[in-house]
Amino acid sequence: MSQSLLIVTRQAPWSGPGAREALDIALAGGAFDLPLGLLFLDDGVFQLAPEQQPASLALKDLQANLQALPMFGVEALYVSARSLNERGLSDGALQLPVEVLDDVGLSALFERYDQVITL
Amino acid sequence: MKFAIALFSPPHAPSSRRALRFAEAVLAGGHEIVRLFLYQDAVQHASAALVLPQDETDGARQWQTFISDNQLDAVVCIAAALRRGVLNDEEAARYDKPATVQSQAWTLSGLGQLHEANQLADRLICFGGP
Numbered sequence: 366m367s368q369s370l371l372i373v374t375r376q377a378p379w380s381g382p383g384a385r386e387a388l389d390i391a392l393a394g395g396a397f398d399l400p401l402g403l404l405f406l407d408d409g410v411f412q413l414a415p416e417q418q419p420a421s422l423a424l425k426d427l428q429a430n431l432q433a434l435p436m437f438g439v440e441a442l443y444v445s446a447r448s449l450n451e452r453g454l455s456d457g458a459l460q461l462p463v464e465v466l467d468d469v470g471l472s473a474l475f476e477r478y479d480q481v482i483t484l
Numbered sequence: 485m486k487f488a489i490a491l492f493s494p495p496h497a498p499s500s501r502r503a504l505r506f507a508e509a510v511l512a513g514g515h516e517i518v519r520l521f522l523y524q525d526a527v528q529h530a531s532a533a534l535v536l537p538q539d540e541t542d543g544a545r546q547w548q549t550f551i552s553d554n555q556l557d558a559v560v561c562i563a564a565a566l567r568r569g570v571l572n573d574e575e576a577a578r579y580d581k582p583a584t585v586q587s588q589a590w591t592l593s594g595l596g597q598l599h600e601a602n603q604l605a606d607r608l609i610c611f612g613g614p
Contacts, residue, residue, distance in 0.1 A: 367603060368602055368603055368605075370599075370602060370608075375613075375614055376614060382524070382564075382567060383524065383614060386523065386524055386564060389563065389595060390523075390595055390598065390599075393594065393595035393596055393598075393599060394595075394599045396596075397596060397599050399599055399603070480602055480607075480608040481608075481610075482490065482608070482610055482613075483610065483613040483614070484492065484524065484613055484614065
């Protein structure tokens with residue numbers, strides 16, 4: 366049986382290539398049909414924020430890549446409720462269908478996966 | 485036990501030094517390293533063009549020696565490397581760049597190599613996340 370991998374993405378989309386590089390691990394793994402989860406944590410939740418204008422910072426939009434996740438078979442998507450609350454984001458207006466988890470839920474999530482990569 | 489080791493921090497970071505000490509301990513303990521994988525700023529470890537003052541530790545060189553001495557499978561993510569100017573001959577020619585800086589100790593390849601290593605290993609150990 367395949368080892369499952371949870372990717373924890375903690376970088377805002379404007380803070381450098383970190384957000385894109387975490388996402389690339391998920392997309393590459395999805396292409397190999399591996400059991401993967403992706404958790405948006407801390408500033409990583411900004412990747413899900415609505416009405417982003419990356420062009421104003423001369424950045425490429427991450428949205429197209431994020432929207433590709435289900436197409437690559439990565440459908441286990443999670444977000445931390447605490448991280449959303451701390452940043453004033455509402456879970457009703459996010460750009461992807463993600464499961465919102467409280468701290469107890471996060472703890473259980475980490476238990477479920479064999480391996481974890483945090484970026 | 486079989487270990488996959490992923491490194492995300494640049495050569496000057498304390499986590500990169502810890503990763504090397506960990507890798508040495510893995511082998512000293514009779515365990516196996518199925519693959520080393522460099523991603524994000526860690527791709528700088530694969531540069532043969534780093535120059536440090538003589539009285540400072542050259543972490544990238546130490547990794548290169550460790551890999552050669554132990555004949556390890558050591559892979560650099562090609563997309564992360566290109567973004568940071570670590571090219572081999574083939575990539576330098578492909579993108580018409582004047583310099584090749586990749587150390588022979590490492591191999592440029594894709595993220596699939598990280599996933600494959602994870603599947604081959606009992607444990608994935610990461611160093612140098614944010």
